[in-house]
Amino acid sequence: MSDVQPNKIPVTVLTGYLGAGKTTLLNRILSEPHGKKFAVVVNEFGEIGIDNDLVVGADEEVFEMNNGCICCTVRGDLIRIIDGLLRRKNDFDGIIVETTGLADPAPVAQTFFVDETVGAKTALDAVVTVADAKWLKDRLKDAPEAKNQIAFADVILLNKTDLVSETELKDVEMRIRAINPFARIHRTQKSDIAIDKVLGQGAFDLDRIQAIDPDFLEGGHKHFHDEDMQSYSFSSDKPLDPDRFFPWIQELTQREGPNILRSKGILAFKDDPDRFVFQGVHMILDGDHQRPWRDDEAKTSRIVFIGRKLDPKALEAGFLSCVA
Structure with missing residues (x-):
């Protein structure tokens, strides 16, 4: 994973407005043979159509997938779930927490700073936002949560790019940059992306941003x-x-x-x-x-x-x- 605080388990917070393609991305992580094991914490298990990939139901909240990943539902308290996962931390390479489509990702991200037990063993690796290329402009006008999700992101999947023209795509990218000039943007269809471009980002590291946009520190983004x-x-x-x-x-x-x-x-x-x-x-x-x-x-x-x-x-x- 990333080189930040190697003794800590990296946590990825996955967010995105309703219908943007978050569930599709989660399905990829939970079922593709990427050779890594992740614990994925989802809000409502019923929303995700992965039942046929389940191998064992360890209890009502933790399910093991064919590729070795673990999937858990937050029916109660996120800290309690994370605490339970940390007891079996040798079983996986990282933790992914999905927020609901209408959520501001801040409270979820804050969990990994606020709780001492959790904070001592985990490090926020990145906030990943899935955005709908066709509808994002409208959502930025009428949904403050959508704007917060973009502002918060370290990595943005601009998804469903096949539904818009190149001109529209450049326009929506400019709008994203107006809110957040630092996030890495990946254009995707059906949330298809190499897992290592989403996980293990070490998003602390501004070096990566400079590699993409060398002049941003000189005010080039203004x-x-x-x-x-x-x-x-x-x-x-x-x-x-x-x-x-x-x-x-x-x-x-x-x-x-x-x-x-x-x-x-x-x-x-x-x-x-x-x-x-x-x-x-x-x-x-x-x-x-x-x-x-x-x-x-x-x-x-x-x-x-x-x-x-x-x-x-x-x-x-x-x-x-x-x-x-």
Whole structure:
């Protein structure tokens, strides 16, 4: 899986508006011979037509699939289910949690930060959003949840691309970029995608974004514009002082938390040989040392905020005040 916090089990949160193709993607994960074992937590087992692939019903909530994956339903509490899965954590490579089609993914993502037991053993690997190429533009106008799902995403499957023209496709991609310039977009039909493009993304890692869009840190993304959702990124090639950074980011997220959907960053602290990676969901932050800085990479700190009603000048001034 990803190289982030290797002792922790990576968790993928899978979201997408009703009818976008989430269930199709889940079916692929639960039945294709990809050679990995995942625990998949779904909201309503009845929605998913995978009964013929079930091998054993361990109990009413956990089912084992032909390809070794486990499927569980959340009838009660997500934390309880995850806690149970963690007791058999040697059985699988990762956990996938599906949200309902009408859900804001934030509360599900927050679970992996809030609960100490769960947070100590798992790491949020990525939020993956399945979007319907034909209907997304309409949903962005009338469904705030659909906009949140796009803003939250680290990876977006722009699905059903066979139902729209190339011009319409470029238009809908521009609208996605206006809300979230950092997510990786994959065009798909019938949610057909290599599993390794969805799972094990290490979405902490802004390096991948730069590889796709090398100039995004230079403000190259600013021509995308959405009325109420913005994203801002800042960088500094001078080392940061952790004694300044942590109080600043904590105060900022406590104050502006409701408006900050996602925050993430890779940081170079003074006298610290390791990269520090963090990501946040609203007011909740999680971070850890990831790996040593390589000799061939610039020790640049990079930080990203996606949210509403943010003040970019204040954000930048706050970030730069953390320079050692």
